[in-house]
Amino acid sequence: MPFDLSSSKAGSKVSGFLSLVLASFLFAICLGLVVEAEHSSTNIGAIIDVDSRVGKEQKMAMIMAVQNFNNNSRNHRLKIYFRKTSEDPVQTVSTAEELIGRKQVQVIIGTRTWEEAALAADVGKKAQVPVLSLAAASSTLPSTQNRWPFLVQMATDSKEQINCIADIVNSYHWRKIITIHEDNSYFANSESHITLSKALENVSSIEYDLTLPPFYSLTDPKRYVREEVAKLKTKQSRVFIVLQSSLPLATHLLREAKENGLMGRDSVWILTDSISDLLDSVDPSFISSTQGAIGIKSYYSESNRHFLDLKDQFRKNFSWTYPDEVNLDPGIHALKAYDSITAIAEAVKELGMNSTSRPKLLLNEIQSSNFIGLSGEIRFHGGKLQRKSTFKIVNIVNTTYKELGIWSSKFGFSERSVEEKGSGVIGEFLSSVNWPGELDRVPKGWAMPTAADPMKIGVPENHLPFTIWNKTSNESNDNEFDGFCIKLFEEVVKELSKCYTLHYKFVPFNGSHNELVENVRNKKFAAAVGDITILTNRSKSVEFTLPFMESDLQMMVPVKSEPQMALMFVKPFTRNMWMVTLAILFYTMFVVWFIEHQTNEEFKGSRKHQLGTAMWFTFSSLFFVHKEKIKSNYTKLVVVVWLFVVLVLSSSYKASLTSMLTVSRLEPSVTGLDLIKSTNASVGVDNASFVKDYLRDVLELKNIKIISDYNKFPEEFKRESISAAFLDAPHQKVFLNEHCKDYTVTGPTYSFGGLGFVFQKGSPIARDVSEAILTLMETGRIKELENEYHLGSSDNCSNSGTESLSLKSFWGLFLVSVAISTLCLLIYILELLKKKSQDSQVHSYDLAQNVQGVLPDTMASLAQFFHGGRPKPLTRRSTFT
Numbered sequence: 091m092p093f094d095l096s097s098s099k100a101g102s103k104v105s106g107f108l109s110l111v112l113a114s115f116l117f118a119i120c121l122g123l124v125v126e127a128e129h130s131s132t133n134i135g136a137i138i139d140v141d142s143r144v145g146k147e148q149k150m151a152m153i154m155a156v157q158n159f160n161n162n163s164r165n166h167r168l169k170i171y172f173r174k175t176s177e178d179p180v181q182t183v184s185t186a187e188e189l190i191g192r193k194q195v196q197v198i199i200g201t202r203t204w205e206e207a208a209l210a211a212d213v214g215k216k217a218q219v220p221v222l223s224l225a226a227a228s229s230t231l232p233s234t235q236n237r238w239p240f241l242v243q244m245a246t247d248s249k250e251q252i253n254c255i256a257d258i259v260n261s262y263h264w265r266k267i268i269t270i271h272e273d274n275s276y277f278a279n280s281e282s283h284i285t286l287s288k289a290l291e292n293v294s295s296i297e298y299d300l301t302l303p304p305f306y307s308l309t310d311p312k313r314y315v316r317e318e319v320a321k322l323k324t325k326q327s328r329v330f331i332v333l334q335s336s337l338p339l340a341t342h343l344l345r346e347a348k349e350n351g352l353m354g355r356d357s358v359w360i361l362t363d364s365i366s367d368l369l370d371s372v373d374p375s376f377i378s379s380t381q382g383a384i385g386i387k388s389y390y391s392e393s394n395r396h397f398l399d400l401k402d403q404f405r406k407n408f409s410w411t412y413p414d415e416v417n418l419d420p421g422i423h424a425l426k427a428y429d430s431i432t433a434i435a436e437a438v439k440e441l442g443m444n445s446t447s448r449p450k451l452l453l454n455e456i457q458s459s460n461f462i463g464l465s466g467e468i469r470f471h472g473g474k475l476q477r478k479s480t481f482k483i484v485n486i487v488n489t490t491y492k493e494l495g496i497w498s499s500k501f502g503f504s505e506r507s508v509e510e511k512g513s514g515v516i517g518e519f520l521s522s523v524n525w526p527g528e529l530d531r532v533p534k535g536w537a538m539p540t541a542a543d544p545m546k547i548g549v550p551e552n553h554l555p556f557t558i559w560n561k562t563s564n565e566s567n568d569n570e571f572d573g574f575c576i577k578l579f580e581e582v583v584k585e586l587s588k589c590y591t592l593h594y595k596f597v598p599f600n601g602s603h604n605e606l607v608e609n610v611r612n613k614k615f616a617a618a619v620g621d622i623t624i625l626t627n628r629s630k631s632v633e634f635t636l637p638f639m640e641s642d643l644q645m646m647v648p649v650k651s652e653p654q655m656a657l658m659f660v661k662p663f664t665r666n667m668w669m670v671t672l673a674i675l676f677y678t679m680f681v682v683w684f685i686e687h688q689t690n691e692e693f694k695g696s697r698k699h700q701l702g703t704a705m706w707f708t709f710s711s712l713f714f715v716h717k718e719k720i721k722s723n724y725t726k727l728v729v730v731v732w733l734f735v736v737l738v739l740s741s742s743y744k745a746s747l748t749s750m751l752t753v754s755r756l757e758p759s760v761t762g763l764d765l766i767k768s769t770n771a772s773v774g775v776d777n778a779s780f781v782k783d784y785l786r787d788v789l790e791l792k793n794i795k796i797i798s799d800y801n802k803f804p805e806e807f808k809r810e811s812i813s814a815a816f817l818d819a820p821h822q823k824v825f826l827n828e829h830c831k832d833y834t835v836t837g838p839t840y841s842f843g844g845l846g847f848v849f850q851k852g853s854p855i856a857r858d859v860s861e862a863i864l865t866l867m868e869t870g871r872i873k874e875l876e877n878e879y880h881l882g883s884s885d886n887c888s889n890s891g892t893e894s895l896s897l898k899s900f901w902g903l904f905l906v907s908v909a910i911s912t913l914c915l916l917i918y919i920l921e922l923l924k925k926k927s928q929d930s931q932v933h934s935y936d937l938a939q940n941v942q943g944v945l946p947d948t949m950a951s952l953a954q955f956f957h958g959g960r961p962k963p964l965t966r967r968s969t970f971t
Contacts, residue, residue, distance in 0.1 A: 131167040135189030137200040147424035155431035177306035186213040211238035250479035256289035264535035265852035266297040266327035305339040319346040329535040355527035359383035382526030388422040389480040429463035544593040548615035556621040574879040585862035624843030636860040637844025662746035679708035724914035771813035
């Protein structure tokens with residue numbers, strides 16, 4: 091029955107009540123519209139793997155970040171819509187389109203891999219919707235922002251982690267490494283592999299790169315991974331770096347590596363953050379398969395108040411939402427997800443109502459973020475997160491891992507906090523590493539030989555006395571080899587035994603040294619021991635130890651004897667020596683005469699008599715047969731010194747003359763290389779040496795004859811088929827020790843790198859052997875071996891004749907003789923002056939006047955001596971004042 095609302099009083103009351111109710115309803119509707127208008131919202135689409143541990147952490151962190159924003163915002167709300175990633179990355183396109191089309195999201199966040207991020211960014215570019223990628227950044231090229239202008243990368247540059255890996259590898263001097271990564275387009279479109287090669291180029295190199303397909307594409311991952319791991323066993327390097335991998339694929343990889351013995355002694359495994367960041371939540375079986383591995387984890391501060399507050403809230407919510415999870419603490423993935431929502435929230439605050447209608451403004455505001463988040467500093471440049479990365483270095487031990495320290499791009503290695511400067515010494519920083527196989531030293535990172543599989547060492551069959559092969563059976567063993575190089579290597583092994591046991595086996599090789607080096611390069615032999623010269627072209631393909639012997643090159647020619655001369659008796663002394671000797675003889679004769687003829691009757695008489703007596707006395711003293719008596723003590727002193735000089739000179743003269751008459755002086759038959767070139771004379775070389783190429787390419791000799799054995803050189807010289815021979819120093823010493831009377835070396839010396847042992851490129855054993863060689867040099871053991879095998883110079887061989895004795899060998903003796911004679915002469919003259927002064931009748935004149943009286947008499951005596959007649963005796967002259 092309809093209500094009447096026009097005439098009655100009661101009806102008017104009813105009508106008024108209904109109007110009031112209607113008005114209230116309309117007011118409530120209007121008020122709701124106003125509130126709805128005031129509380130605008132920003133829709134966020136999240137594409138993550140919600141079933142994985144990483145996805146669970148990301149989802150919980152995003153929900154908490156959205157709730158915290160909404161609780162503190164009065165007029166704006168954040169709404170987040172989660173979508174699960176698919177095994178096929180292409181499905182990311184349809185997922186992103188669905189979120190943009192149906193849910194009207196203004197920003198997309200998440201993605202599991204870089205490939206998914208790129209696909210979502212393509213959709214965002216078309217719809218002009220910002221895409222925040224949490225996946226590891228693949229490309230650092232400038233063209234990235236031009237291709238995906240709406241992409242914002244929340245992950246740090248992978249180059250920083252590569253530098254961390256390079257620092258670890260270079261510090262331990264591991265010469266070769268093997269890289270492993272999952273091919274999910276993380277590496278296919280990036281320069282990361284090239285960056286790692288450049289970072290390692292000064293010390294190490296990448297021997298092999300194992301690329302595994304995406305885990306979801308494998309129908310039988312266990313069988314496929316087992317086959318790929320088997321390939322790694324054929325490689326020499328045992329330093330494995332897992333650059334990027336999903337956790338399921340890494341689980342299969344490390345399990346197979348352990349079963350194949352690649353997790354044993356001298357192996358090294360380095361895991362990047364794609365795996366290490368999950369160590370807190372992985373299955374215990376995964377930890378047991380990676381014992382001793384080094385992990386690189388993303389670093390974040392766990393001591394700030396904001397993180398501690400979030401941690402408590404996260405643990406409560408996570409345990410309630412995921413009761414099956416054991417580890418409840420948030421990891422780096424949760425912190426990055428929380429910071430990404432914070433970056434969106436801060437942008438929404440700045441834009442207000444404009445955030446929905448103008449997506450370009452939202453993108454710009456997000457890229458302008460500048461705050462300290464839970465994962466670190468949040469600041470973008472060119473669409474990429476810009477900050478200096480810091481990593482935590484961990485070591486997997488027992489059922490968990492231990493922290494070794496941190497690495498930062500600014501300070502390098504340090505032990506406790508990121509604020510401290512690193513020491514830069516990896517040995518101190520990682521001194522407490524528990525290596526695979528419980529090794530108590532730093533691993534070699536190389537496939538080390540074992541007793542079951544010893545290192546095969548190629549040895550030239552017979553290069554006496556360096557290598558000698560005593561063939562006693564079809565199968566060779568260590569005892570069949572002898573020689574200098576063999577004994578030296580055995581001494582090296584003894585030194586190495588102080589650190590580890592080197593298992594090896596000598597294998598005879600019949601071929602040239604170049605062929606032997608090539609067999610080491612192609613891995614037929616692990617090493618080569620022999621008289622192998624270190625050359626530049628050889629060093630490019632193999633690893634040489636430090637040289638243990640020089641390998642200079644000189645020309646060797648026959649010698650011819652110097653003919654005997656008629657005046658051979660004057661050869662013992664040089665011309666200057668003869669002249670100085672005669673001068674001192676006459677000077678001594680003069681001193682003896684001057685002193686003795688004053689008082690000694692035997693030295694008086696006519697001029698001829700005095701001269702003859704003085705000369706006879708002096709010359710007869712050469713043979714110790716003089717008969718004249720000497721009266722003056724000064725003369726006796728002069729004669730004693732002179733007799734000593736005569737004794738030394740006569741002994742030296744006799745020895746030198748005897749040597750010259752009995753030892754032939756040998757001269758080279760060819761004086762130099764120019765004569766060889768001008769006459770195009772034939773020269774001989776050993777066929778097992780590098781000398782032929784050097785003579786042809788460097789010295790430009792054309793007529794070169796190869797001789798199979800250097801012991802055949804005498805026959806070739808005798809037949810005059812060669813005029814000279816070229817042998818490196820070690821072989822030349824051996825040859826000349828046997829034929830030193832007939833051959834000599836001449837011309838310039840050409841130096842090379844010396845003799846060294848050969849190992850495969852990158853072998854750490856080469857460095858250890860070099861250190862052992864240095865030790866043997868310092869202890870003198872190598873010199874002892876050289877003497878034992880007659881590699882030194884023979885004492886019985888000398889091709890050089892005796893040299894004439896020069897003045898520099900006797901000038902000291904002559905100086906003493908002249909000095910004493912002069913001193914005695916001066917003292918005697920002073921005594922004469924003194925005596926003259928005492929006998930003078932007038933004592934008023936000084937000594938100078940007395941000298942005037944004595945000197946004329948002395949000079950008169952000398953004049954009378956040289957003009958004939960007896961000398962006038964000295965007379966006293968009296969002078970009166």
